[in-house]
Structures are given as structure tokens and as C-alpha cells.
Amino acid sequence: MLQSLAAKGLFRQAHYLSTVSGGGYMGGCFNAMNATPPEGQHDGMEAVFAHTAYQQESAAFRHLRAYSRFLAPSGAADTLRMVAQPLVGMVTNLLVLLSVLLFAAAIGGALSVGRSALDVWPWLGTIIGLGWCAVLGGWMQFHQRDPLDRRDRIGGWLGWSLVILAVLVFWDFQAGLIHWLFSAETDWTHWTFFGITPAAIAGFLAKRLQGQSARLRLKLLLVATGAAVPLALVYGYLWLAGRMVLGQPAPLTAVGIPALDWAIFYALGGIFLGLITKGVNLNITSPHRFYRDRISRAYIFRQMDDVHDIQSLDDLKLSKLQDPAFRAPYPIINATLNVSAAGGGKHLAEMVRHAELFTFSKLYIGAQSTGFRPTTAMEDCDPYVNLATAVAISGAAASPNMGQINLPELRLLMTLLNVRLGYWLSNPAKPDTGRMDALKLLRTEMVGAVSSKGDFVNVSDGGHVENLGVYALIQRQCRLIIAADADADGGYDLPALTNLIRMIRIDMGLFLTFDADEIKALKEGKRHWLVGRIYYSDERQGLLLYLKASLTGDEDPTVLAYRQEYPAFPHESTADQFFSEQQFEAYRWLGYHVANKAVAGLTS
Structure with a gap:
């Protein structure tokens, strides 16, 4: 285009x-070429974007073709780096989290050991939590005429009280749960509970909801997948705290009491990991x-x-x-x-x-x-x-x-x-x-x-937030905007365009309209482009020329041949960042064709 x-x-x-x-x-390539144009060229983009018959493509454009598999252009070496660099970052993230878990285990394990030593009443945590919730609930009953901000604040406290209650209840059951999971007499099936339970629940729900919407089933799948991490963190915490509760020997002997030795060991380990990860730059350890x-x-x-x-x-x-x-x-x-x-x-x-x-x-x-x-x-x-x-x-x-x-x-x-x-x-x-x-x-x-x-x-x-790049141009009240939409949109639902229309209406009070027959023709594969009218203030208008990656049947044979081999074209997944020469040229020529058709139609 x-x-x-x-x-x-x-x-x-x-x-x-x-x-x-x-x-x-x-766009980045275009900006780089314009920032440093070759000597004697008045328009830097011509070095890359010129497409002249009977002439070999420029070195710059041949470079773009060579890097159509830009994530791993050199093969195995780049592929290994693509795996290794995020993996190193993942280990760093886990070390940062482990420093927190060590401190949590030192405190939680000490509380459980101290509670057992003092023979505290079994339901103490639950009673304290319920009592606090009751106090807040009673406060709300007798202060209904308080200002709204105060009522909201107290209501927020009540919500967080449920979290506190859950922690205190967990404290009541923690020692028993550790013995159930990690004592010498524990059967191996106990510790698989953390893995089997969410899988069983997810399977049961998926079977029961077969007649429900795909969106609801996807939501439940995401919840089941996401629940694996919190469960793993709880399991890891219990394993660490269990060393103290079960009285196992610590690798560091400081006072000769296993629980205290573990607490000191965890605290020192947490401090050490916290210090070495304190200066980590997350932008470098991430992909x-x-x-x-x-x-x-x-x-x-x-x-x-x-x-x-x-x-x-x-x-x-x-x-x-x-x-x-x-x-x-x-x-x-x-x-x-x-x-x-x-x-x-x-x-x-x-x-x-x-x-x-x-x-x-x-x-x-x-x-x-x-x-x-x-x-x-x-x-x-x-x-x-x-x-x-x-x-x-x-x-x-x-x-x-x-x-x-x-x-x-x-x-x-x-x-x-x-x-x-x-x-x-x-x-x-x-x-x-x-x-x-x-x-x-x-x-x-x-x-x-x-x-x-x-x-x-x-x-x-x-x-x-906005996938066309047009919002920023409408903010500047441009009179003519040319937008290229190459989103993966095989159903031609135009999600990026409808999102833009909604956002400018809500944020700016502006309206963007299209002819319904033109939209229908685009969705039916009879045209590649739409013209929208933007209604600015003071009765001024702008035009949006919207170009859509689409096929009408009059494309170049190389484009149609690629479509024959890959029916998803031109809406293959945007996760595909590894283009072959055939794939690269099919998309490039389609863009050239769509833009030519649109500009000719607009000028006519």
C-alpha cells in the first residue's frame, strides 16, 4: 500500500x-529512511518504496524480503536465542517471587509452630475474622445516614475483611493441611490433589456447559488455566512452611531449634534474593x-x-x-x-x-x-x-x-x-x-x-486500545485520512473500525459514518475499500479512505494461487511472523492492488 x-x-x-x-x-522503516536519506535523494522513502517496472528492486527492499522471517532470519541460532532469552527472564521472575515466598513461609511457619506450642484454641483465627466482619457489618447498620464517601470506604473495608477472614481461616487449617500433604505417612495421592482438583472441576464444567455459548466455555477454560499458578504458589508456600512445622533439620544451624533455624534460613535467603534482584531491569529480562x-x-x-x-x-x-x-x-x-x-x-x-x-x-x-x-x-x-x-x-x-x-x-x-x-x-x-x-x-x-x-x-x-492508528489523526482533525487495515478478520466484522467509531463518539463527540451498501459490498467480496465521513465541529467534515485486506477475484495470479493453497489468506493469524517468499509477495502485491483500486475509485 x-x-x-x-x-x-x-x-x-x-x-x-x-x-x-x-x-x-x-512505518519504522519509512521513518528511518526519511531520517537519513541517501545522498542526492529528495525523498528517502523512494529507496525502499519505489516499484519500477523493468528494474531490479533496491538493496533496501531486497533486505526486507530477506528478513520476512524477521524473528529468526538466521535459522537455528536465532531460534535458540528466541527461546533462551525469555527463559532467562522467566527464571529471574521466579527468583523475585521466591524471595517473597521465603519471607511468607518464615512468618507463616513461625505462626503455626508458635500456635502449636502454645496449644491455642483451634478456631481462633476464624473467630477473630468473623468478629471483625461482624463489627464492620454492625457499623454499617447504624451509620446508614453517613455521607456516601464514608459508606463507600467502610464497604471497601468490609470487602477486604473477607480476604483477612480467608487468611485467618487458612491459618487455622495450615498445620493440618501440611501434615496431610507432607508428613512421612502421607499417601502420594494427597499431594496430587492440587493438580487433579482444578482439572476435574474444569472437565465437569466443560461437559455440563456444552450447550452454552463458546464465550462462556472459553472464560471457564481461562479461569481453570489461570488457577494453576495460584495453586502452585500455595503448594510451594506450604512445602516451605512444612519444613518448619514438621520439625525437619535445617541446612543452617543457628540456635539448634529446627523451626527457628528454618525461619532464619528463609529470612536470609529472602534478603539475598531480594538484593540481587533489586537492580533487575524488567525491560531487559522480558522478551x-x-x-x-x-x-x-x-x-x-x-x-x-x-x-x-x-x-x-x-x-x-x-x-x-x-x-x-x-x-x-x-x-x-x-x-x-x-x-x-x-x-x-x-x-x-x-x-x-x-x-x-x-x-x-x-x-x-x-x-x-x-x-x-x-x-x-x-x-x-x-x-x-x-x-x-x-x-x-x-x-x-x-x-x-x-x-x-x-x-x-x-x-x-x-x-x-x-x-x-x-x-x-x-x-x-x-x-x-x-x-x-x-x-x-x-x-x-x-x-x-x-x-x-x-x-x-x-x-x-x-x-x-485502537488498532487503526486513526484516533490520533481525528484528534488533529485531519481532512483526509487513508487507513490500511490488515487485521486478521476472516469474517469481515470490521472490529477495528467499529471500535474507532465508538471511541471517537464517546471521547470527542464526533461521528464517523459509512454507506451501508458499501459496507455490504465489502463484506460480500465485491470491493476493497470504503469512504467514511467524519463530522467535525463548526460544520467541517473529513474523509476516511479505509483500505481492507480483502479479495474480489481480480487479483494477480500469484495472489490467487497463494489463496488456493492457504484458504485463510489474507486473514492468516497475526501470530504468524515467519513469512515465506511466496507469502510475503502475496501480501505485498495484494496491498499494491488494493491501494491502486481505492485511489482510482476515490478520484473517479
């Missing part, structure tokens, strides 16, 4: 290039770093002056985009600022969407809630902030916190398994953020308590 638009000279009239998610790959480096190698480069070679621009700063010698579209790279009520978000949109638009550009970086900070200041604060990093963040599709794509059931599991393509960025609202606290931020990711108020903010794929 970019090749077609460039050939028609449309870039020379463009004010902005707004990219999001996977669209940022080619983000690998993903960002692969994107940089494949897309962030310039064509050399002799046009026969390319040069990597791995450290190209956002503030250095747009060479001053020629006019080029201003770059806007869209990401998502993840926020939640648990993290302190009070605005209704934050609680519902769990997300806000976050922008990287040549001059400013930020979001509405954080404010916008000069890009040069953000680059000074975080040396990793550059074009390749911004593109990787904008395309960070898999993360524990994913804006509107909210999967709380899997958040803990994804964090521990290091499925974390998102990025912890210094908050634009706070110029001096200091060092990253790995334990605090990892806990924040696990429980979803992300916000725009901390020293660091969690940013991820821009598609987690």
Missing part, C-alpha cells in the same frame, strides 16, 4: 504518518529486548549512498526523525498506556477500557493522563528510548496487561512465564524516576494494579 501511494506522489502532500501495532514495522532487536535488524536501516548496501540504524533516536532537508510526514507511533481502577485510575473510561492512547513522536512522548514530555528529555531519562524501541512497544501484542483485551485470569501466569512484550517506561509526568524496583513492578503486573501515577508506566501494543 505504501508503494502504491508513494508512486502516486501522495506522500508529498501528507502531514502525518500514524502507525500502530504491526503497521509500525514498515521485549529480543523482539525489539529483531525489529531493528529487519526494519530500522538506511540505504547507503551507493544504493548497493544498507546500514543499520539501531540507535536512531525519535528526536532525529525527519531530515530537515526535505518535507516528510510527521511520525506518530501509537501505543497503549495500561491503567486500572486497582492501580488508582478513577476515570470511568480507565476502569472500563483499562487503557489510554499513548504517543511516541519526534517532539513529544506521553498520554493525556501523564501529560506530554519533550522527546529529548525522555531519551535522556531512558537511553533505550529510540525508534526501534517505540516500534517494538507499539507492536507488543502479548503482555499481562493488554488494555481493552483484558485477561485477568491469565495475568499471573503470563507474568511468571515471562510472556511480557510490554515495556516499563519512565513516567512522562515525573522527570526524576530513579531506579526501577523490579519486585514492585513485577507485583504490579501480576495483579494488574497498573496506573499513570507511578514512577514508571506500563505501555504495550497500541492495538490494545
Whole structure:
């Protein structure tokens, strides 16, 4: 699509290039070429995007073809790194969590041992918890005329009291549960309880709900999968505390009393692990770093002056985009600022969407809630902030916190398994953020308590809030917007487009309309594009030319042949990041065809 638009000279009239998610790959390449154009070229994009008959493709475009399997272009070595780097990060995450478990086991085990030694009444914890809940419940009964804020506060306390009650009840049963699971007389079937129980429940529910909606069955599957991690953590805690309760010899003899020796050993181990993981940079131990480096190698480069070679621009700063010698579209790279009520978000949109638009550009970086900070200041604060990093963040599709794509059931599991393509960025609202606290931020990711108020903010794929990159352009009230939608949308439900329509109506009070017959023709495979009207204030209007990856039957034979072999085309899963030459060319030529058809139809 970019090749077609460039050939028609449309870039020379463009004010902005707004990219999001996977669209940022080619957008990043475009921005890099424009920042450092080859000598004598007035338009940097021509080095890559020129498509001239009877001429061999440029070295730059041949490089793009060679890196169509950009995550592992070199084969086994890259594949091993793709596995090893996230695995190292996962081990680091587990060590951070283990430091907490050791402290919890030292305290919990000591409480159980002390309770047994003092022969405390068996139901003490439950009585204390129920008594506290009763006190709060009675308070609410006699203070119904208190101000609403106070009633809400007391009600919140009552809710957290249930958590306290559960902890105290667990304290009552902890010693017995440890003996049941780990004593010498325990049958092996007891400790399999933690694995068999959730599987049995999930199987029973799946069978009972066969006639229910697929969405409900998927929800239950996610809950059953996500429950494995909390159960594993409880099991690990009980195993650690069990060494104290069962009076087993400790590896460190300090006072000669097994329980105290274990408590000292756990405390020292927790302190040691806490210290060595304190300075961990979660952005480096996560897969983000690998993903960002692969994107940089494949897309962030310039064509050399002799046009026969390319040069990597791995450290190209956002503030250095747009060479001053020629006019080029201003770059806007869209990401998502993840926020939640648990993290302190009070605005209704934050609680519902769990997300806000976050922008990287040549001059400013930020979001509405954080404010916008000069890009040069953000680059000074975080040396990793550059074009390749911004593109990787904008395309960070898999993360524990994913804006509107909210999967709380899997958040803990994804964090521990290091499925974390998102990025912890210094908050634009706070110029001096200091060092990253790995334990605090990892806990924040696990429980979803992300916000725009901390020293660091969690940013991820821009598609987690708006997947066309058009929202930022409508904010700027552009008169003509050309949007390319290559989402995996085999049913032609147009989810990205309908989400955009809803968001601008809610956030800006603006309306975007399309002709119903044109939408029907698109869904029936009779056209590739739509024209929408944007109704701005003061009776001004804008046009949205919406280009959709679709087939009408008049495409090039190579495109139709690929479709014959792979019926899902052009809506194959976006998880497929390993394109063959045939696949690469089918998508490239389809985009060229769609853009040509759309521009011709619009001008006619």
C-alpha cells in the first residue's frame, strides 16, 4: 500500500504518518529512511518504496524480503536465542517471587509452630475474622445516614475483611493441611490433589456447559488455566512452611531449634534474593529486548549512498526523525498506556477500557493522563528510548496487561512465564524516576494494579486500545485520512473500525459514518475499500479512505494461487511472523492492488 501511494506522489502532500501495532514495522522503516536519506535523494522513502517496472528492486527492499522471517532470519541460532532469552527472564521472575515466598513461609511457619506450642484454641483465627466482619457489618447498620464517601470506604473495608477472614481461616487449617500433604505417612495421592482438583472441576464444567455459548466455555477454560499458578504458589508456600512445622533439620544451624533455624534460613535467603534482584531491569529480562532487536535488524536501516548496501540504524533516536532537508510526514507511533481502577485510575473510561492512547513522536512522548514530555528529555531519562524501541512497544501484542483485551485470569501466569512484550517506561509526568524496583513492578503486573501515577508506566501494543492508528489523526482533525487495515478478520466484522467509531463518539463527540451498501459490498467480496465521513465541529467534515485486506477475484495470479493453497489468506493469524517468499509477495502485491483500486475509485 505504501508503494502504491508513494508512486502516486501522495506522500508529498501528507502531514502525518500514524502507525500502530504491526503497521509500525514498515512505518519504522519509512521513518528511518526519511531520517537519513541517501545522498542526492529528495525523498528517502523512494529507496525502499519505489516499484519500477523493468528494474531490479533496491538493496533496501531486497533486505526486507530477506528478513520476512524477521524473528529468526538466521535459522537455528536465532531460534535458540528466541527461546533462551525469555527463559532467562522467566527464571529471574521466579527468583523475585521466591524471595517473597521465603519471607511468607518464615512468618507463616513461625505462626503455626508458635500456635502449636502454645496449644491455642483451634478456631481462633476464624473467630477473630468473623468478629471483625461482624463489627464492620454492625457499623454499617447504624451509620446508614453517613455521607456516601464514608459508606463507600467502610464497604471497601468490609470487602477486604473477607480476604483477612480467608487468611485467618487458612491459618487455622495450615498445620493440618501440611501434615496431610507432607508428613512421612502421607499417601502420594494427597499431594496430587492440587493438580487433579482444578482439572476435574474444569472437565465437569466443560461437559455440563456444552450447550452454552463458546464465550462462556472459553472464560471457564481461562479461569481453570489461570488457577494453576495460584495453586502452585500455595503448594510451594506450604512445602516451605512444612519444613518448619514438621520439625525437619535445617541446612543452617543457628540456635539448634529446627523451626527457628528454618525461619532464619528463609529470612536470609529472602534478603539475598531480594538484593540481587533489586537492580533487575524488567525491560531487559522480558522478551521485549529480543523482539525489539529483531525489529531493528529487519526494519530500522538506511540505504547507503551507493544504493548497493544498507546500514543499520539501531540507535536512531525519535528526536532525529525527519531530515530537515526535505518535507516528510510527521511520525506518530501509537501505543497503549495500561491503567486500572486497582492501580488508582478513577476515570470511568480507565476502569472500563483499562487503557489510554499513548504517543511516541519526534517532539513529544506521553498520554493525556501523564501529560506530554519533550522527546529529548525522555531519551535522556531512558537511553533505550529510540525508534526501534517505540516500534517494538507499539507492536507488543502479548503482555499481562493488554488494555481493552483484558485477561485477568491469565495475568499471573503470563507474568511468571515471562510472556511480557510490554515495556516499563519512565513516567512522562515525573522527570526524576530513579531506579526501577523490579519486585514492585513485577507485583504490579501480576495483579494488574497498573496506573499513570507511578514512577514508571506500563505501555504495550497500541492495538490494545485502537488498532487503526486513526484516533490520533481525528484528534488533529485531519481532512483526509487513508487507513490500511490488515487485521486478521476472516469474517469481515470490521472490529477495528467499529471500535474507532465508538471511541471517537464517546471521547470527542464526533461521528464517523459509512454507506451501508458499501459496507455490504465489502463484506460480500465485491470491493476493497470504503469512504467514511467524519463530522467535525463548526460544520467541517473529513474523509476516511479505509483500505481492507480483502479479495474480489481480480487479483494477480500469484495472489490467487497463494489463496488456493492457504484458504485463510489474507486473514492468516497475526501470530504468524515467519513469512515465506511466496507469502510475503502475496501480501505485498495484494496491498499494491488494493491501494491502486481505492485511489482510482476515490478520484473517479
